Amino acid sequence: QKEVEQNSGPLSVPEGAIASLNCTYSDRGSQSFFWYRQYSGKSPELIMSIYSNGDKEDGRFTAQLNKASQYVSLLIRDSQPSDSATYLCAAWAGTALIFGKGTTLSVSS
Amino acid sequence: KAGVTQTPRYLIKTRGQQVTLSCSPISGHRSVSWYQQTPGQGLQFLFEYFSETQRNKGNFPGRFSGRQFSNSRSEMNVSTLELGDSALYLCASTEATSTDTQYFGPGTRLTVL
Numbered sequence: 001q002k003e004v005e006q007n008s009g010p011l012s013v014p015e016g017a018i019a020s021l022n023c024t025y026s027d028r029g030s031q032s033f034f035w036y037r038q039y040s041g042k043s044p045e046l047i048m049s050i051y052s053n054g055d056k057e058d059g060r061f062t063a064q065l066n067k068a069s070q071y072v073s074l075l076i077r078d079s080q081p082s083d084s085a086t087y088l089c090a091a092w093a094g095t096a097l098i099f100g101k102g103t104t105l106s107v108s109s
Numbered sequence: 110k111a112g113v114t115q116t117p118r119y120l121i122k123t124r125g126q127q128v129t130l131s132c133s134p135i136s137g138h139r140s141v142s143w144y145q146q147t148p149g150q151g152l153q154f155l156f157e158y159f160s161e162t163q164r165n166k167g168n169f170p171g172r173f174s175g176r177q178f179s180n181s182r183s184e185m186n187v188s189t190l191e192l193g194d195s196a197l198y199l200c201a202s203t204e205a206t207s208t209d210t211q212y213f214g215p216g217t218r219l220t221v222l
Contacts, residue, residue, distance in 0.1 A: 034210065043199055043213040044152070088152065090211075095165045097142070097201075097211055101151035 002027040002093035006100035015109045019076040023089030023100055026070070030091040033065060035074045038086045038102065047087075048074065079107045111136065113202050113214035121220045127188040130217045134181050134202030140164075141183040142211060143175060146197040158183050187219075195221045 003026045013019045025033075032051050036044035048063040050056045050072065056063045062075040072091070076083055086102040114133045122128050134141050143155040154167035158177035175185040181202075187194055197218050201211035 036213075043197075043216045046210060046212065049210055095157070096154050096167070098154070099144075099152040 002096075002098055004089055004091050004098045004100040006087075006089050006103045008101060009104040010106050011103055012106045012108065013079050015079060015081060015107055017079050017107075019079045019083065019105055019107070021074040021076075021087050021089075021103050021105065023072045023074075024070055025072065025089075025091040025093075025098070027091065027093040027098075028067075028070065030070075030093055032092045033063075033072045034090040034097075035061075035063060035072075036088040036090065036099075037083075038088060040085075044088055076105075079105075081107050081109045083107050113200055113212055115198075115200050115214040115217050117217060118215065119218045119220075121222065122190050123222050124190055124192060126190050127186060128190060128219060129184055129186045130198055130200075130219075132183045132185075132200030132202075132214055134183070134200075135204075135212060138202035138204050138212075139181055140203040140205065140209070141177055141181065142201045142203070143183070143185050144199040144201065145169070146199055146216075147195075152199070155185065190221045192221050195219060 035048045038044045050063040050065045060077045064073045088102045089100040116131045140159045142157040146152045157165040161177045172188045177183045197216045199216045200214045203209035
């Protein structure tokens with residue numbers, strides 16, 4: 001069964017620190033990967049997509065992909081209390097988008 | 110462009126009843142996927158429709174069904190509701206290919222009593 005795994009957390013960081021979120025996937029054929037942010041009671045909101053090995057930066061967010069290790073990560077620099085949410089990693093496996101169960105991030109002020 | 114819309118936003122039903130949820134994708138998007146989200150299981154894929162055809166289906170019982178109309182709007186139906194069907198039901202749309210970015214609607218919160 002194709003899976004995406006994440007540490008459930010909670011991951012606690014102080015305001016201004018770097019938060020590092022990690023994800024592994026089982027399907028070696030996966031080519032597209034996504035990070036979504038979900039606030040409590042809300043729907044997932046796309047933060048980043050990444051398709052190639054290496055880093056992709058967008059503002060305070062950097063996604064990293066290593067296909068050989070089947071590993072995807074998300075770094076959040078200068079973490080803010082408003083970043084406190086659950087972060088979902090997702091990977092296309094065949095014709096289905098598979099989600100991890102999410103990592104809960106708590107940023108304290 | 111308007112985002113993905115879902116109606117209703119909240120529903121309360123009793124066991125044994127059936128329910129229909131509606132989703133309108135982003136204009137121009139032809140693929141609609143449905144997910145069930147519960148605290149214990151996370152986001153689980155129900156099915157995907159593209160141009161009125163079910164293209165992919167997750168591992169859910171036949172009580173869960175869906176359809177897509179010619180204007181890309183989609184409905185999902187759950188018959189003979191069970192307590193365990195209480196969840197947030199999310200609809201997501203993509204432009205064309207199944208590897209495109211998915212954009213989620215606000216969801217329908219279903220409570221089964």
